[in-house]
Amino acid sequence: MNYIPVGLTHFLVLSAVLLVLGIFTMLTRRNAIAVLMGIELILNAANINFVAFTRYGAINLGGQAIALFVIVMAACEAAVALAIVLNLFKRQGSINVRQADQLRD
Amino acid sequence: MPLFDIFFYLFAAAIVASAAVVCFSRNIVHAAFSLLFTFFGIAGIYVLLAADFLAISQVLIYVGGILVLIVFGVMLTNRVTNIDLRSALKSRIPALVICLALLCLLGSFLVEGHWMKFDQMPWSRSPWNKDAIEQATHAVQGTPREILDHQGSQGTAMALGTLLLTDYLLPFELVSVVLLVALIGAAMIARKETFLLAKHNRPEGSR
Numbered sequence: 339m340n341y342i343p344v345g346l347t348h349f350l351v352l353s354a355v356l357l358v359l360g361i362f363t364m365l366t367r368r369n370a371i372a373v374l375m376g377i378e379l380i381l382n383a384a385n386i387n388f389v390a391f392t393r394y395g396a397i398n399l400g401g402q403a404i405a406l407f408v409i410v411m412a413a414c415e416a417a418v419a420l421a422i423v424l425n426l427f428k429r430q431g432s433i434n435v436r437q438a439d440q441l442r443d
Numbered sequence: 444m445p446l447f448d449i450f451f452y453l454f455a456a457a458i459v460a461s462a463a464v465v466c467f468s469r470n471i472v473h474a475a476f477s478l479l480f481t482f483f484g485i486a487g488i489y490v491l492l493a494a495d496f497l498a499i500s501q502v503l504i505y506v507g508g509i510l511v512l513i514v515f516g517v518m519l520t521n522r523v524t525n526i527d528l529r530s531a532l533k534s535r536i537p538a539l540v541i542c543l544a545l546l547c548l549l550g551s552f553l554v555e556g557h558w559m560k561f562d563q564m565p566w567s568r569s570p571w572n573k574d575a576i577e578q579a580t581h582a583v584q585g586t587p588r589e590i591l592d593h594q595g596s597q598g599t600a601m602a603l604g605t606l607l608l609t610d611y612l613l614p615f616e617l618v619s620v621v622l623l624v625a626l627i628g629a630a631m632i633a634r635k636e637t638f639l640l641a642k643h644n645r646p647e648g649s650r
Contacts, residue, residue: 358543359466363466371517378505379481390492402599402603403606403607409501411618414622421628421629421633
């Protein structure tokens with residue numbers, strides 16, 4: 339079997355594996371913070387795709403700019419989600435997402 | 444095997460292994476700390492992709508900001524850290540089936556897929572993209588080391604800064620407003636209860 343040098347496909351496969359691991363984390367965890375970690379994995383997988391296409395594709399640094407926006411949005415999302423999780427823990431004493439089904443006080 | 448490939452496989456192995464720990468670990472603290480290695484590995488992948496500014500941003504924002512927030516969250520909700528909060532096996536099997544199917548689908552697309560050459564792309568004749576195509580077709584020739592030398596010698600920070608303040612000015616401003624709103628909102632949500640209580644229980648004379 340001949341050796342294939344690392345190219346675009348390798349990076350895309352890596353990001354596909356990372357995406358699938360993130361989706362699995364999101365689907366199976368019941369701890370709200372672990373679900374958040376799954377979302378971070380998914381966003382990072384998307385970012386690898388953007389940067390890989392900047393490198394090997396014809397989008398000319400646009401992908402890196404979008405990846406930068408994705409990082410900033412991930413920071414926003416983490417801040418708001420952790421505030422919500424802390425509030426949930428204060429009110430219910432648990433961060434199990436299966437128990438978070440009550441909107442009123 | 445060239446050095447580029449060795450580093451790629453090293454970083455890829457670190458990323459996949461630590462992401463698997465995030466995915467399958469019973470202990471939420473272990474998951475949080477292995478997320479650190481995932482983020483560092485992704486920063487290494489950005490370096491391999493000649494995205495130096497993005498790699499630094501990844502380390503500063505993800506490792507220095509988001510991961511610290513996550514670890515704070517884990518520590519502050521401390522009472523549940525040692526309880527296994529995964530789903531029952533019965534509901535994990537459908538998730539596993541869905542994820543494996545998705546992985547096979549993506550893998551078959553990516554491995555079997557034939558990427559178009561740039562001059563075969565349907566939009567390649569449009570005049571405004573000529574420079575990009577020329578640059579890209581020029582860049583993909585040569586060994587990875589030559590490409591890194593060619594693209595990485597100047598660094599991307601200056602080009603990226605120019606791009607953010609010209610072509611991407613509107614998204615840039617929108618993102619800054621969204622970041623401000625999200626941070627104020629997060630602070631408000633996190634301290635809402637004490638804020639209301641303080642207003643309620645304040646003695647009459649203190650106003």
